[in-house]
Amino acid sequence: MHILPIASGKGGVGKSLVAANLSIALAQAGKRVILADLDLGASNLHIILGIPLVRRGIGTFLSVGGSDFGDLVMATDYPGLRFIPGDAEIPGLANINQRQKASLIRRLLALDADYLVLDLGAGTSANILDFFLMSSHGIIVTTPSLTATLNAYLFLKNTVFRLMYSSFGRQSRAFQFLEALRKDGTSFQKIFIPAILEKISQIDPENHAKLSARMSSFRPKLVLNMLDDPKAADKAAKIRRSAGEYLNVELEHLGVIYRDSFQDVALGSRIPVIRYKPQSPISQAIYRIADKIVSNEDEEEMPLTDAYLDETFQAAEMEAEIDFEARVEYVEDLLQSGVLTMADLVETVRSQQFEIGQLRRENQLYKFKVTKAIQQGFKA
Ligand SMILES: Nc1ncnc2c1ncn2[C@@H]1O[C@H](COP(=O)(O)OP(=O)(O)O)[C@@H](O)[C@H]1O
Numbered sequence: 001m002h003i004l005p006i007a008s009g010k011g012g013v014g015k016s017l018v019a020a021n022l023s024i025a026l027a028q029a030g031k032r033v034i035l036a037d038l039d040l041g042a043s044n045l046h047i048i049l050g051i052p053l054v055r056r057g058i059g060t061f062l063s064v065g066g067s068d069f070g071d072l073v074m075a076t077d078y079p080g081l082r083f084i085p086g087d088a089e090i091p092g093l094a095n096i097n098q099r100q101k102a103s104l105i106r107r108l109l110a111l112d113a114d115y116l117v118l119d120l121g122a123g124t125s126a127n128i129l130d131f132f133l134m135s136s137h138g139i140i141v142t143t144p145s146l147t148a149t150l151n152a153y154l155f156l157k158n159t160v161f162r163l164m165y166s167s168f169g170r171q172s173r174a175f176q177f178l179e180a181l182r183k184d185g186t187s188f189q190k191i192f193i194p195a196i197l198e199k200i201s202q203i204d205p206e207n208h209a210k211l212s213a214r215m216s217s218f219r220p221k222l223v224l225n226m227l228d229d230p231k232a233a234d235k236a237a238k239i240r241r242s243a244g245e246y247l248n249v250e251l252e253h254l255g256v257i258y259r260d261s262f263q264d265v266a267l268g269s270r271i272p273v274i275r276y277k278p279q280s281p282i283s284q285a286i287y288r289i290a291d292k293i294v295s296n297e298d299e300e301e302m303p304l305t306d307a308y309l310d311e312t313f314q315a316a317e318m319e320a321e322i323d324f325e326a327r328v329e330y331v332e333d334l335l336q337s338g339v340l341t342m343a344d345l346v347e348t349v350r351s352q353q354f355e356i357g358q359l360r361r362e363n364q365l366y367k368f369k370v371t372k373a374i375q376q377g378f379k380a
């Protein structure tokens, strides 16, 4: 079973959109797919999928227990796709204990499917990281915004720490070295991961080798969502560079998805966009991601080469250009066919202008903070 956890540092970047629509695309490609809503406390996948009432989900299972996990798996309108609802019985994934987590992971791993897609909540709590690390091929969704890309990077950084902690036995020198760093508090998050790895290779070569093996098979994948401008596609390369340089993590690019106003309509009608408008740029982008996943599924264990990774980034940047053109054509077609009126278009432009205004303000705030920090640095 291929496990595809879908995570992000920041909320609202499109994890659930990707999880739901990608699962449908994989099922349409003939795969047996199970989609699990692990965003406990904020479950909304059933809404995206158009499932009106969810009786029981993972939350009830964990809090009440007693019943068969298999009973939670429900059929959907999509042949090949089954669904495990989250429900809101539990305040959040961050709140489940070790035993509940281990039990949930065991049951998820025992499911029978070609693909298990996990929609995770936002953030970097240990539980989220552990579900993300159920696979070495997890997907990180981000938007091009400064906060989202920073959070995507920080998410990766936290997964590396989690990998380290879970690779070393408590009594080992490597573990104790990490603990000493952590107790020091101030330096822990600031410290450069390659420097930590270097130190561990000196004091505990055996554990260093173990970690290196895990890190080299760790190959998270990126999806850049809600793109408006093809120029912003270079944000993905920035995350890749930082991850490579500061975290020793090699990222693969799965592709870009433009912001698409059809998504709102689709969501409002409780129909996944991939069914609502399969020809729209957003749906086509998701099909393309599904294609990449399916065509590489047998190569998951192959060693990654820089050339291969470079290619994934080049392809995604090219797709960003192509989709941008296609998007313009698509809007023209819609206008001509009368599906979209000029008034809709004006409304869209207006709301985008509003967003640009907000981003500008956000930007000014950051500038202000940076200037202040620098001034304080001088004083100190
Ligand atoms: N490419 C996109 N175009 C337009 N709207 C989008 C796109 N991706 C996500 N959205 C919308 O953004 C909001 C947040 O998406 P969601 O998938 O719920 O994020 P998350 O699960 O990361 O919190 C939703 O209203 C969703 O419909």
Ligand SMILES: [Mg+2]
Binding pocket: 015, 016, 017, 039, 044, 119, 120
């Ligand atoms: Mg979500």
